[in-house]
Amino acid sequence: MAKNKHKKTESFDFNGGWDYSPSPESTSHVKLKERYELYIDGKFVAPDSGKYFQTTNPATEKVLAEVAHANEADVEKAVSAARKAYETVWSKLSAKERGKYIYRIARLMQERARELAVVETLDAGKTIRESRDVDVPLACNHFFYYAGWADKLEYAFPNRKVSSLGVAGQIIPWNFPLLMAAWKIAPALAAGNTVVLKPAETTPLTAMLLAEIIHESGLPAGVVNILTGYGDTGAAIVNHPDVNKVAFTGSTNVGKIIQKAVAGTGKKLTLELGGKSANIVFEDAPIDQAVEGIVNGIFFNQGHVCCAGSRLFVQESVADEVIRKLKDRLDTLYVGDPLDKNTDIGAINSREQYESIKKYIEIGKKEGAEMYESKCSLPKNGLFIRPTLFTDVAQSSRIAQEEIFGPVLTIQTFRTIDEVIQKANNSPYGLAAGVWTDKGSRIFNLTTKLRAGVVWANTYNKFDPTSPFGGYKESGFGREGGLHGLGAYLKIEN
Numbered sequence: 471m472a473k474n475k476h477k478k479t480e481s482f483d484f485n486g487g488w489d490y491s492p493s494p495e496s497t498s499h500v501k502l503k504e505r506y507e508l509y510i511d512g513k514f515v516a517p518d519s520g521k522y523f524q525t526t527n528p529a530t531e532k533v534l535a536e537v538a539h540a541n542e543a544d545v546e547k548a549v550s551a552a553r554k555a556y557e558t559v560w561s562k563l564s565a566k567e568r569g570k571y572i573y574r575i576a577r578l579m580q581e582r583a584r585e586l587a588v589v590e591t592l593d594a595g596k597t598i599r600e601s602r603d604v605d606v607p608l609a610c611n612h613f614f615y616y617a618g619w620a621d622k623l624e625y626a627f628p629n630r631k632v633s634s635l636g637v638a639g640q641i642i643p644w645n646f647p648l649l650m651a652a653w654k655i656a657p658a659l660a661a662g663n664t665v666v667l668k669p670a671e672t673t674p675l676t677a678m679l680l681a682e683i684i685h686e687s688g689l690p691a692g693v694v695n696i697l698t699g700y701g702d703t704g705a706a707i708v709n710h711p712d713v714n715k716v717a718f719t720g721s722t723n724v725g726k727i728i729q730k731a732v733a734g735t736g737k738k739l740t741l742e743l744g745g746k747s748a749n750i751v752f753e754d755a756p757i758d759q760a761v762e763g764i765v766n767g768i769f770f771n772q773g774h775v776c777c778a779g780s781r782l783f784v785q786e787s788v789a790d791e792v793i794r795k796l797k798d799r800l801d802t803l804y805v806g807d808p809l810d811k812n813t814d815i816g817a818i819n820s821r822e823q824y825e826s827i828k829k830y831i832e833i834g835k836k837e838g839a840e841m842y843e844s845k846c847s848l849p850k851n852g853l854f855i856r857p858t859l860f861t862d863v864a865q866s867s868r869i870a871q872e873e874i875f876g877p878v879l880t881i882q883t884f885r886t887i888d889e890v891i892q893k894a895n896n897s898p899y900g901l902a903a904g905v906w907t908d909k910g911s912r913i914f915n916l917t918t919k920l921r922a923g924v925v926w927a928n929t930y931n932k933f934d935p936t937s938p939f940g941g942y943k944e945s946g947f948g949r950e951g952g953l954h955g956l957g958a959y960l961k962i963e964n
C-alpha cells in the first residue's frame with residue numbers, strides 16, 4: 471500500500487459523477503443607482519468636469535452604473551473640506567465622541583451587510599461566499615476595533631505624546647474594495663485625522679455605499695470625503711500640498727511614483743504594494759491540511775491578493791504526493807458565477823487583469839515550465855481563468871519572480887532548510903510567507919529568517935484587525951492593522 475502511494479492511477483475524479491444545484495444569492499434587495507456622484511463636504515455632488523465613467527460586472531462584462539471622474543478641482547474641494555472639518559470640528563471633538571461615530575459606522579455597515587456583499591461581488595467578480603463571510607465582516611471589525619482605540623491613544627502609546635496628523639489622502643486597489651476602505655478610514659478617524667479617499671476605478675461601488683453609510687451616521691461634514699476616478703485623481707490627492715499623510719495600496723510601480731512624489735514634502739507615507747509570497751511545505755507537514763492551505767493561499771479571491779502564496783516550495787521527498795493531491799483538489803474547485811454560493815473561484819476583476827494573467831501563463835509555457843490547469847468548464851461569457859499551476863519552474867523564470875495576481879501557482883522543490891530560506895528570500899518582494907511543518911522550532915527558525923512582513927504557520931491568509939500587516943523591500947513599508955496601524959496615523963513624540 472505505502473509503496474504505491476504516489477501512483478498516478480490513484481487520482482480521484484471528483485467532478486465526473488455529480489454536480490451541485492445552482493444556488494445563486496438573490497440581488498432583489500439591491501437597488502443600484504444609475505449614477506454615483508462624489509462625496510465631498512457631507513454632500514453628494516457632481517464632478518467639476520461633468521465626466522462620468524462606467525463600472526462593469528466582470529462576470530458578465532455588463533455595465534452596473536456610472537461614477538464620477540474627479541479632477542484636480544474636485545480634489546481641491548475635498549482636501550479643503552477635510553482641512554476645515556479637521557480644524558473646526560474633528561480635532562475639537564472629544565476622543566470618546568469620535569469613537570462613537572466610528573462605532574456607528576460599523577453598526578450601519580452590519581445592517582447593510584447583505585447589500586454590501588452582493589454589490590462587492592457584482593462589481594469586483596469575487597465570490598459571494600468570500601464577500602459575505604470575509605470581506606464585509608472584516609471591514610466591520612476594522613471599524614469596531616479602531617472605534618475602541620479612539621479614546622485610548624495615550625494607553626496605546628504609553629509615556630509618549632501622540633497627536634493627529636491632519637488630512638489623510640488614501641488610495642486603494644480593486645482586490646478588496648470595501649475592506650481596503652475600512653483599513654484606511656477606520657484608523658485615520660480613530661487617530662483624529664480627516665480623510666480624502668479614492669477607490670479603484672473598476673470597483674467604486676461599495677465605497678459609494680460606504681459614503682451613504684457615513685452620511686447616515688451623521689459624521690460631521692468633510693471628515694470623510696470619497697472621490698471616484700482614475701490614476702490622475704489619485705495623483706492629484708498625493709500631490710496636494712495640504713495633505714499630511716498618504717496611504718496607498720496597489721502596484722509596486724505606482725508605489726514608486728508616489729514615494730518619489732512625496733519625497734521631501736514632510737508627508738507621512740505608508741505603502742502596501744505587491745508580493746510574491748512563498749508557501750513552504752516540509753515533509754513532516756500534515757499534507758492534506760497543507761494542500762487546503764496551498765489552495766486557499768493562491769486561489770482565494772482569484773489570486774488577486776497581495777499576500778497570495780503564489781510560490782509553492784515543497785520538500786522533495788513529499789513533492790509527488792503534494793502535487794498529485796493538489797491536482798486532484800484543483801479539479802474539485804468550482805469556477806463560475808460569483809453570486810452562486812457554491813462557487814470557489816469567481817471572475818477576474820477586469821479585462822486588463824485577465825489579459826495580463828493570460829500573458830503570464832503563456833510566458834510560463836515558453837519558459838519551459840510544465841502547466842496544469844483544472845478540467846472544469848467555464849461560463850461562456852465573462853472573465854474567467856481556470857486554476858493553474860506550473861511545475862519544473864526555474865528560480866530565475868519570470869513566473870517565479872513577477873507578481874501575476876491571478877489563480878496561477880508556481881511550484882519548486884527543495885531539500886534543506888537553508889536552501890528553501892535562500893529561495894524564498896530570493897525575490898524583490900517581502901510581504902508574506904507560509905510554513906507547513908509539525909516542528910515548532912522550525913517554525914520559529916523560519917519566521918526569523920524569512921524576509922516577510924507576515925509569516926503564517928500551518929495556516930494561510932488569516933486576517934484580524936488587531937494584527938499588523940505590511941511588507942519589506944518592494945512590498946512597501948509601514949504597517950496596517952493593530953497598534954502599528956494606528957501609529958501610522960499619529961505623530962508620536964517622546
Ligand code: NAI
Binds near residue numbers: 669700719826
Ligand atoms: P494600480 O496600482 O494602478 O492601482 C491601484 C490604485 O492606484 C487605483 O485606485 C488607481 O486608480 C490608483 N493609481 C494609479 N495610478 C496612480 C498614480 N500615479 N497616483 C496615485 N494613484 C494612482 O494597480 P493596477 O494597474 O490596477 O494593477 C496592476 C498590477 O498591480 C496588478 O496586476 C497587481 O500585480 C498589482 N496590484 C497589487 C495590489 C496589491 O494589493 N498589492 C492591488 C492592485 C494591483
Ligand code: MG
Binds near residue numbers: 525526527592672674
Ligand atoms: Mg466593476
